[in-house]
Amino acid sequence: MLKQNHLPGPVPHLLEERVDLQEQSAPSRYAQVPCSTQVSAEDAAARWRALPDSEKQREVLLDAQTVEHISYFQGNIENFIGTVKVPVGLAGPLRVNGSFAQGDYSIPLATTEAALVASYHRGSLLISEAGGCSALLLDEGVGRAPGFAFRTLREAKLFADWVYGQWEALQQAADSTTRYGRLIDMRAMIEGNHVYLHFVFNPADAAGQNMVTIATEAICSYILQHCPLKSDYFFVEANFSSDKKASAQSLQAVRGRKVSAEVVIPAELVRERLHTTPERMADFYRMGSLGAVLSGTVGVQGHFANGLAALYIACGQDVACVAESAVGVTRFEITEHGALYAAVTLPNLIVGTVGGGTGLPAQHACLDILRLAGPGHARALAEVCAGVCLAGEISLVAALCAGHFTRAHQRLARERATSVEEARHD
Amino acid sequence: MLKQNHLPGPVPHLLEERVDLQEQSAPSRYAQVPCSTQVSAEDAAARWRALPDSEKQREVLLDAQTVEHISYFQGNIENFIGTVKVPVGLAGPLRVNGSFAQGDYSIPLATTEAALVASYHRGSLLISEAGGCSALLLDEGVGRAPGFAFRTLREAKLFADWVYGQWEALQQAADSTTRYGRLIDMRAMIEGNHVYLHFVFNPADAAGQNMVTIATEAICSYILQHCPLKSDYFFVEANFSSDKKASAQSLQAVRGRKVSAEVVIPAELVRERLHTTPERMADFYRMGSLGAVLSGTVGVQGHFANGLAALYIACGQDVACVAESAVGVTRFEITEHGALYAAVTLPNLIVGTVGGGTGLPAQHACLDILRLAGPGHARALAEVCAGVCLAGEISLVAALCAGHFTRAHQRLARERATSVEEARHD
Amino acid sequence: MLKQNHLPGPVPHLLEERVDLQEQSAPSRYAQVPCSTQVSAEDAAARWRALPDSEKQREVLLDAQTVEHISYFQGNIENFIGTVKVPVGLAGPLRVNGSFAQGDYSIPLATTEAALVASYHRGSLLISEAGGCSALLLDEGVGRAPGFAFRTLREAKLFADWVYGQWEALQQAADSTTRYGRLIDMRAMIEGNHVYLHFVFNPADAAGQNMVTIATEAICSYILQHCPLKSDYFFVEANFSSDKKASAQSLQAVRGRKVSAEVVIPAELVRERLHTTPERMADFYRMGSLGAVLSGTVGVQGHFANGLAALYIACGQDVACVAESAVGVTRFEITEHGALYAAVTLPNLIVGTVGGGTGLPAQHACLDILRLAGPGHARALAEVCAGVCLAGEISLVAALCAGHFTRAHQRLARERATSVEEARHD
């Protein structure tokens, strides 16, 4: 018989007679969440009252510290009901010899996944023991890509030509909206009678996504007012900027900040600390990178997502950007002296040290642990991110080479099972 | 002059004389984080003592509730120092007419990004007002892909043939490690003298990644013991399973759970609630999907990542999996009656209602709000995820069509700026 | 100034006043090509008469041998006017130790690109000198993917379930159209209220694309007649089968025939024949495969397209299929004895030894040179294709390593320049 899908049995509710979707789901009355951008204890309490039997949940989410800090959350959340607590572990110190990040960093990682912090910790210590990793900010820029529809290809081309001629005016339009980000690049992609404009801005110390949206709106206003060619319609973003999406385009260019980091680990250290050899790790790399190619990933890497998600949650970054930030390439090889050379390149690090969630108390505290809170530290934070990913790749691959990978998951999962049971039944 | 990169000036520290990396970073002494998988107040305190001038940070991260709940974190974190608090907003209710999810759901979203909850809230209410979205679990399965290296292509083929013949034995080997997940599928990918085996397991109620690693290790042990052909080396994962990576392979198959969700929104509702028209939203979709294609994304979608990251953080899911879960396709079109048809398909939802962070107090509370905590709810959670993403796509695209997108960011960001200033200076 | 595009100056005709496309190109009278599927000297002559001043061209295209063979072309071309002559060079012999191809093959390559035959010749001889390459047919199947649109996701799922239940009936429907190909696999991809069905057929000795279209039409007729669920519309191909397109899906599965080929070249042979070392070739491979990954190719390979296009033209294959056939992966590494290990894997070889252009006189002659004309040889031809690509990869990479690459092009291009000049002015 043919393999239909992986479901063990027939999907319930599917084999009934054909029913009309709209009929079946005729609107009934439901309690609506009281909606507001206002963050206050009263508002939150009102929302909890609308949730039946939620007393216990309310206590957990709307705890004393959350109430105490409640005013901080204004502007970061709507329909506020409390906070979720994500445990933080400390990895490192990780020594980074970067252009901006220089020194030993203790890395706060917020995750609920067993073994994650332990793995990054091991990689970080090893890198530090080997003298630290080199890290270089290679590029920066955040884009927005409005789209314009015209009647004809000819008009689309005339429009693109006109826009190129307005460069200074567009920069001024953008400048009027922000003290920080600057319009630094632009290109037009013509597809039939459509034109995608890709505007790139300097993100300054922020992740920059809101700033570039506002600046691009100003640019579009200028264009709509001054361009003799009128578009049939336009959108301030036409899904061409790869916002929160892994894309080949962003892999090749930059989205946020692009950083490369590298380290050389002597063979003895690989053997002593990782219980494998540079040769076996290079074997893994060769087989693993073709594995990635055959499965059609964007770039070739192991687990950038693990470290980035944990660091982004801890430090108040936009966690959805893991979708794009986890893209990049890793390379392992053997040096002529038999050591392990390891490098990572991450072109889409969307990080900032101001704005977003960076000002919330716990997130700010995590940035403080890194000594990277506030203006002037975004580039260093990006270099630290690359160093953390490098630590993760080395530790992960070594675990796969030494056969530790499974055992680590097994042991830690069992520990949890036991201790959680105990905790529950206390 | 050529555009070298987007950096405003020369990168500092780069134009110095050539220095040797190893020399420059000669290992100095640094304080190491006391390392332990033990989660306790004493261990945490010891770690904080190792961080200079961290009193204020400690207070924020290691607050009273965190200390009270400390035993819960055991097995979810190593080198524990406290918790980071992520604000939670409530969207909905969202009506889902699914195979497993049926009813009105209040959606807890943990994020620090302004406007995110408001946007999902708007989309959820609209879907509910239109009678709810249909949602169907289409497939499920989580994979691991060990790789084996042989001397020759011929051996690789003989090995693959042998493994196919051991199906029942491999299932037994896997069964010996887990009461829940079952080995349900397998295939071999031969590349020269390398063989990637892709094992797919039923994830049951968990996200399943640890379970499949342990089961695959058992399978590999069986293979190594019984196969007459000896591989030169093997890895329990050869980077072919797309774990925490967007990939074309997972887009086409399943990784975790695959769900499609759809809704029909009458034109009047689009006009009244979204201030645009189905036609303009279809225009956006056509331009936006080619925008995505031209930029080389995996699938075509708007912002799956936003909603998924927020829901995953709130509900104790593995947030790094946003890297793969945010992949899928969206489709908008006009029905023959002029209504908006909208559908999303997400083949890589890595969600569970047991294991991972689902048992932590706040995360469990969020699952409770969804009435989806504990065994038996993972499939419904996956259908809810798809519904949430559908709500997000509709709201986002409508905002782009109506020109609200920028204004929402602008207003909320300003509110934050003001209120945070006030909060800071209190 | 911004870099607008790479055009040296403004595009002519663009800066005129805005004109209406339809106006500008108001239909004028033009001579139409006399249209016919009939291939005959009279028809061809009539077409030539419609082309002004084409006497010289006619003589070249409609030469004596073409007229003599004219009846052969019936059914391979419409609106016939003659033949274009593509020069053929012979590479090899290439020794292939395959499952189906076994022995030494002289490879006819039809190309107009200097250095191509010489490079494949060099690689083929080297492989033969090393004892030949191993080659294994790993899979075969050619697909068609009709698409069906329903009113709802629920209907789409019910339809897919129904179709899975009709497997034997669908096979019979397909069988009724062809003595050769058999329906061997199927899967349904649901996306909202759309269903893509992917049918895979055994290609037998043909490339199989026409056969599968006809069989799929018969399957669709059966479905339309018997399925209680009626689709709003359907297409016999919904662009999901990757026909004549490089795709991630076909890279992972099979389209046509999938073959892997490998060879081990001792270090001395690499030095003597290729003037480089296995180590340098492995260096290239590491840098080159990341180069491919960064540029976003499908798979990782050097120049499969060169050899395949030349072999496909010579042997009457469907040359447009180079678009998909040139996809695959190459791997180079050093064996423990210091030799070069090289392997190629090509999952999309669309080749046949009957049908298409294989019966035309010159193309049949080229298949005869390979001793692979007529029924029973398609699998061997696929293995030979993989061997040829392996030869090309080795020769190309060695040329890049030894610095010969440019010099070969330079010298041969100069030779041509000189000799063509002479030929012209004779």
Added chain:
Amino acid sequence: MLKQNHLPGPVPHLLEERVDLQEQSAPSRYAQVPCSTQVSAEDAAARWRALPDSEKQREVLLDAQTVEHISYFQGNIENFIGTVKVPVGLAGPLRVNGSFAQGDYSIPLATTEAALVASYHRGSLLISEAGGCSALLLDEGVGRAPGFAFRTLREAKLFADWVYGQWEALQQAADSTTRYGRLIDMRAMIEGNHVYLHFVFNPADAAGQNMVTIATEAICSYILQHCPLKSDYFFVEANFSSDKKASAQSLQAVRGRKVSAEVVIPAELVRERLHTTPERMADFYRMGSLGAVLSGTVGVQGHFANGLAALYIACGQDVACVAESAVGVTRFEITEHGALYAAVTLPNLIVGTVGGGTGLPAQHACLDILRLAGPGHARALAEVCAGVCLAGEISLVAALCAGHFTRAHQRLARERATSVEEARHD
């Protein structure tokens, strides 16, 4: 049982005892093809003598006209043994309202695939009847991408910075090798201690691939001589230029020439000539483009490869470039007046009207039919290519919508079967 692969039975020769590859294929003696770049009747005859029982094949490949034209082939082929004859059909006329191509073009298409010419013919006539297609050259440039390996990331960055500073000198180095192509752009991609330099040249009237290789070699020589930083090794091409490969990078930029073409077809013409409606074609487009996205193609298109391969063979282009040229996007939509809007965008057209095979007699004759032979016509040829692809997309999709697709293949294939039988048995 598990589905192992699509092969009907066990692969022969595989289940034997394990044998050593090198042993099995111990080198025996084989006749080597007499190798030479010299094209002459004597050389060809010598090669034929080395092929056993090849008299009949020789007559077909080395016919009178081929011998007569033999001197033309010098420099386009090595190891010459004759020519393969590919039948040519004429499509059109196709009216192109381009920047460079202006007028009605009769399109020579060389193919052995039934129905191909008929389909392009139908599309071309329809476009002409609708007033012709608009076509615009949007960009041009051909790249080469040498790679350089350094000891450290820091050196890689210093090297890239140094190279950017040498722009004028690099242009001079390139100029010294060619009168035609000019170095017009450059960028450096740093990945760890590796640097890929991507040099883009103006292709002038040629396809340009040989020219850019020679110019890049000169550039590399300059760099090696003058750069104070010494690379460990370098390659004149590091597989980053997407030469003869579909790639996301080339889709977004340009490789060769980038052209967009569009046409508006009134609804009446769609109904009368194509027997379908603009609405149904837009339905197909929506389903077909998601089909392409789900299967992971580069861009979204139907059958660019068919028309391009046939035109490239006819006109002496580098046919292997179909691998990259067949990449691009198609868009169909309904205009506000109910007509069909159709557009194609092809960013990787590798075409020239001098060099390559353009000077061979038959190929030159085909360019003459287009009135595009010789210098000054490459851009027009590119615009014609886009027009041809547009014609093909419209005709193909209409056939799928009207259900003609299969019937056309069925009928023509039967005609061939019959007539070939007759021809054979004459």
